[in-house]
Amino acid sequence: MSKTWAIINKILPFSCVDGPGNRLVIFLQGCNFNCLNCHNPYTISLCQNCGECVHNCPHSALSFENGKTVWQANLCQQCDNCIKTCENQSTPMTYRYSVDDILSVIRKYLPFLTGITLSGGEATLQLPFIQQLFTQIKNAPDLNQLTCLIDSNGYLAVQGWQKVASVMDGAMIDLKAWDTALHKYLTGRDNQRVKDSIRYLASINQLHEVRLLLIPQQSDLHNKAAEIAEFLNSLPEKPNIRINAFHAHGVVGLAKHWQSATQQDVERFASELQKQGLNQITLPSVYLV
Ligand code: SF4
Ligand code: SF4
Structure with missing residues (x-):
């Protein structure tokens, strides 16, 4: 029995885009970034x-x-x-679930699941809950075949990752800009810890994927393909990369006027990375432009 609980925005019983196979995704409320392009700004703060x-x-x-x-x-x-x-980037529509509550939900969908992904907001802000949940999954004979992944902005310190490393199977990390000052402008935080997370997770073979969000004229990723490739090629193994295309649909604030990324933008960037020897690249399946 575990009394540890989390504030949860939403549970998606089935997803095939949040890691391999069919996954139950838990979106935790609260984030330590404040991205200009956030599609769900009401998930940023606790009520x-x-x-x-x-x-x-x-x-x-x-x-x-x-x-x-x-x-x-x-x-x-x-x-x-x-x-x-709400002027606090929040919502009253959240749930308080204990680890035991979530285990019951997982068991309900178990025959159809490959694994569990914790997302957000920023899931790692509720690290004790993740630690407890993944530990219980790994210790339960009927659940321990499920893979446990975290979808993260990468801001968690290495010491935080060390707390969950023995019970998780990997993490997907967003790298939203290469230049530190630009990253801070786009997200409110610099990217040194994001790069540290990528390096650390790769060193322990738990970097499931690096996600690169292409925002034409705003992010610098497409202009920094050589630097990004040098960084990713320096990891012990070449990582899986997913390129996401920014689309302005549903965005509020400044970013709703930004240009969406086209298929051509994405393919040009992917080709630059491929020229540098990075070949495990997943592209978007749809473009909303
Ligand atoms: S969700 Fe409602 S109660 Fe909570 S901070 Fe926003 S306005 Fe206030
Ligand atoms: S019905 Fe009430 S609680 Fe539900 S979304 Fe509308 S305002 Fe929010």
């Missing part, structure tokens, strides 16, 4: 219980009790009024 959204719920699914905003999922019509009201 501050300010109560502002309560009166904007047209379906009485929200109430304010004992200083806390309470959400009743059974009354909610998913109109998103509360998210639009």
Whole structure:
């Protein structure tokens, strides 16, 4: 029995894009980046219980009790009024799940699953929960065939990765810009720890994938193919790379005016990386331009 719990935004019982095979994905609430291009900015902060959204719920699914905003999922019509009201980049529509609760959910879908992926927000902000959950999965005879992956912005310190290394099977890490100052502009944080995470995970054979998001005229990745390739080629093994194409659809704020990446942009960048000897590259299956 584990009483460790997490604040969860959403659970997706089946996904084939968050790691190999068919995966149950748990999106944890809260992030330590503040990306200009975030498609889900309401996942960035934990609810501050300010109560502002309560009166904007047209379906009485929200109430304010004992200083806390309470959400009743059974009354909610998913109109998103509360998210639009919130000025704290949050949502009242989160769940508090213990490790045991999540194990029950996993068992419900078990016959169809290859593994579990923890995503976000930034999953590693709730590291004790991940540590407990993955430990329980690895120790349970009916679950230990499931692979345990983390989808991360890479900002976790090496000491943090060391806490989960023995119970996870790998991590997918986003590298959002090569230049440190540009990375800080795009995400609010510099990228030194992201590069350290990539190096460390590769050194222990737990770097499942490096994800490169192409944002024309904003990110520098497409201009830095040689530097990125030199970095990735210096790892003990050539990593799997996934190139993601930025699309402005659904983005709020400044980035909604940014140019989306085309198939041509992505293929040109992939070809630059291939010329430098990086061949395990996955491209987007659809382009929303
Ligand atoms: S999405 Fe938010 S505002 Fe809309 S019904 Fe649900 S709780 Fe209420
Ligand atoms: S979701 Fe936002 S507006 Fe609603 S109570 Fe929480 S912090 Fe306040």
